[in-house]
Amino acid sequence: MxxxxxxxxxxxxxxxxxxxxxxxxxxxxxxxxxxxxxxxxxxxxxxxxxxxxxxxxxxxxxxxxxxxxxxxxxxxxxxxxxVLSPAWSTDDITAEGRRKLQEFGIAPPRERHDTGPIPLTLGATRTLAEDTDPVRCPHCGSADTELLSRFSSTACKALRRCLSCREPFDHFKEL
Amino acid sequence: MTATAPATAALALGDDALVLSHRLGEWAGHAPVLEEEVALANIALDLLGQARVLLSMAGDEDELAYLREERAFRNLQLVEQPNGDFAHTIARQLYFSTYQQLLYTELAAGDGPFAPLAAKAVKEVAYHRDHAEQWTLRLGDGTELSQERMQQACDALWRFTGEMFQPVEGLDADWADMETRWLESMTDVLGRATLTVPEGPRSGAWSAGAGRQGLHTEPFGRMLAEMQHLHRSHPGASW
CATH class of the missing domain: 3.30.300.130 (Fe-S cluster assembly (FSCA))
Known part of the structure; x- marks a missing residue:
């Protein structure tokens, strides 16, 4: 730069x-x-x-x-x-940004470990405590959450539900 | 834009995205469940964003979207097909998003004028394709009725899928290889969904490559009339 x-x-x-x-x-x-x-x-x-x-x-x-x-x-x-290139990725959200999302009630995106335009591998819809990188409920912290819809209130979020506290929540999905 | 080849390609890709976006938008207020309403609208929004970038590479986006006649559109006939029942919409999504993912992955890997957009869009399209695949599995491997209707939808749209692999001037892609991989993907997904890969021809003598040459099916004219009505009735309107 x-x-x-x-x-x-x-x-x-x-x-x-x-x-x-x-x-x-x-x-x-x-x-x-x-x-x-x-x-x-x-x-x-x-x-x-x-x-x-x-x-x-x-x-x-x-x-x-x-x-x-x-x-x-x-x-x-x-x-x-x-500008479009290089394409924005959820990895560009700063650590402070992730913390604030969580505090706001939106599960932050997990880090992607690949780079470039290779299509995402989309994982299982339910995550569990024993998973290495679960989507945690932003309300109670439980790892036991499930996907309700890959598309939510905006294009960048998915809709999930916590199976411990039963609250639905938005997840800033990995891109 | 000085060269015409990129403009031709920008229109082809841009019109695919614009027309499918409009068709998906027609589901607003009619989708079977609220989550689907939101999902289809979000997919439509992604496609509209892609269309805006692509059409802007070919000229003025509004003029191109709202003031062209039917014969000037270069989209595939597949994307203009009416929504039909939910199964038809999902079959159309499965066919198209798999194609789009393959094509954009190739374009993103090159250094042509479409690489930046393709690199961005391919990540969005991965979600579209996954959405279509999940529904294909649920409907295909669902009830007797859902399987029957999903199979009917796959069969009905099959004849529009050959056109996707007609080379487009200005796009550097291995079309034959993409077609092979597309067919492999269909065989895999439809197989897991306990559906049969349709057997009929994938294009008719009357239609091969026709959308790309400006020849469209009858429902497209009605779709355009609705899409362009406001702009044509109130030129320059804003809110």
């Missing part, structure tokens, strides 16, 4: 502190969707943003929010570009 100037580092931090429009407990930096900030002049800046899912409608709200924050900081020209 090209060394950022002090101004770029400052703007990156500002843009990164913008909350995600659908999961406001996470910042864009914690979600891992903010790729770079290039200042081409004292008040002209380009921001590279990557979508979580190709069709994620939140990207437009994110762009607007970034523009607003950077303009309020004295930038006159703010251009937010959508």
């Amino acid at each position: 090209v060394t950022a100037t002090a101004l770029e580092a400052e703007l990156l931090e500002l843009a990164g502190s913008v909350p995600d429009p659908e999961l406001p407990v996470l910042t864009l930096q914690e979600l891992g969707v903010l790729r770079a900030v290039h200042a081409s002049g004292p008040d002209t800046v380009e921001v590279d943003l990557t979508p979580t899912y190709t069709g994620c409608p939140a990207i437009e709200a994110m762009s607007t929010d970034i523009e607003r924050v950077l303009r309020a900081h004295g930038m006159r020209e703010v251009t937010v570009r959508t």
